[in-house]
Amino acid sequence: KRHLLSAADLTRDDAELVLRTAEELRSLADRPIKKLPALRGRTVVNLFFEDSTRTRISFEAAAKRLSADVINFSAKGSSLSKGESLKDTALTLEAMGADAVVVRHGASGAPHRLAHSGWVRSSVVNAGDGTHEHPTQALLDAFTMWRHLGSLDGRRVAIVGDVLHSRVARSNALLLHTLGAEVTLVAPPTLFPVGIDTWGVETSYDLDAVLPKADVVMMLRVQRERMNASFFPTAREYSRRYGLDGKRMRTLQDHTIVMHPGPMVRGMEITADVADSDRSVIVEQVTNGVAVRMAVLYLLLSGAEGVAGADESEND
Numbered sequence: 001k002r003h004l005l006s007a008a009d010l011t012r013d014d015a016e017l018v019l020r021t022a023e024e025l026r027s028l029a030d031r032p033i034k035k036l037p038a039l040r041g042r043t044v045v046n047l048f049f050e051d052s053t054r055t056r057i058s059f060e061a062a063a064k065r066l067s068a069d070v071i072n073f074s075a076k077g078s079s080l081s082k083g084e085s086l087k088d089t090a091l092t093l094e095a096m097g098a099d100a101v102v103v104r105h106g107a108s109g110a111p112h113r114l115a116h117s118g119w120v121r122s123s124v125v126n127a128g129d130g131t132h133e134h135p136t137q138a139l140l141d142a143f144t145m146w147r148h149l150g151s152l153d154g155r156r157v158a159i160v161g162d163v164l165h166s167r168v169a170r171s172n173a174l175l176l177h178t179l180g181a182e183v184t185l186v187a188p189p190t191l192f193p194v195g196i197d198t199w200g201v202e203t204s205y206d207l208d209a210v211l212p213k214a215d216v217v218m219m220l221r222v223q224r225e226r227m228n229a230s231f232f233p234t235a236r237e238y239s240r241r242y243g244l245d246g247k248r249m250r251t252l253q254d255h256t257i258v259m260h261p262g263p264m265v266r267g268m269e270i271t272a273d274v275a276d277s278d279r280s281v282i283v284e285q286v287t288n289g290v291a292v293r294m295a296v297l298y299l300l301l302s303g304a305e306g307v308a309g310a311d312e313s314e315n316d
């Protein structure tokens with residue numbers, strides 16, 4: 001495959017290849033001294049029109065650990081503020097010889113536009129587009145679940161919160177379905193998108209009924225920046241019905257893990273004691289993000305099947 005735009009583009013074989021490749025690369029990602037020469041001479045551009053901490057930094061770390069050259073571009077401080085278009089920005093990147101463009105954009109569909117416009121020849125990776133998709137987040141989440149629970153076949157995953165604005169929820173629902181998991185989305189009635197019945201998942205308004213059956217509980221941030229202020233619930237009213245606190249955590253099965261893609265709002269969708277508890281794999285998700293993004297860049301840019309035989313080399 002040339003691009004990674006949507007979790008829906010991944011077959012089960014594709015997704016499992018990414019997970020296996022990430023597992024091979026993970027031990028390397030834990031050791032900052034070593035890096036692979038696999039993408040030496042290749043250029044990866046991180047093109048971020050929206051804010052990011054985890055995704056931008058982990059794509060940069062992933063590309064560098066594969067010896068690629070990395071160019072970081074953020075909309076703030078660029079000529080976009082002077083009115084330059086996505087097309088002219090893309091043509092500029094093409095002129096600089098980008099092999100992969102990792103794009104985050106506030107508009108749903110922007111990475112598809114970039115990939116299919118003919119403006120760039122490079123691979124395009126969707127790093128989050130509007131309220132639409134965030135496929136590498138879903139891959140790193142599946143990788144984290146798989147490391148804790150083994151096969152995801154029949155596993156019950158509850159995704160809880162602001163589903164309406166969540167590209168993470170959509171990409172996870174698609175990928176987890178492909179990998180055989182049973183997904184339940186839990187949200188207040190006002191935070192489900194129109195057409196949720198076509199997602200192929202269960203839905204519920206009742207968090208307390210869903211928690212005891214779940215193998216994984218994934219909490220989502222309420223995305224205030226994408227809401228009309230008059231619809232924004234107070235932390236108190238929201239957390240009372242849909243927040244994960246210590247009392248609710250004690251209703252989970254012993255093996256159940258708690259996830260959050262970040263950024264978290266402690267005290268709103270999750271309390272600090274839960275976020276910092278032994279069940280929380282939130283920091284591990286970030287670590288796994290580097291290995292998974294290494295796998296994605298490696299598979300897209302090297303055209304290789306897996307990483308067997310790739311030599312390690314010292315840092316340049």
Ligand code: CP
Nearest residue numbers: 052053054055261262
């Ligand atoms: N999960 C996630 O996409 O985080 P950032 O917005 O910090 O990249």
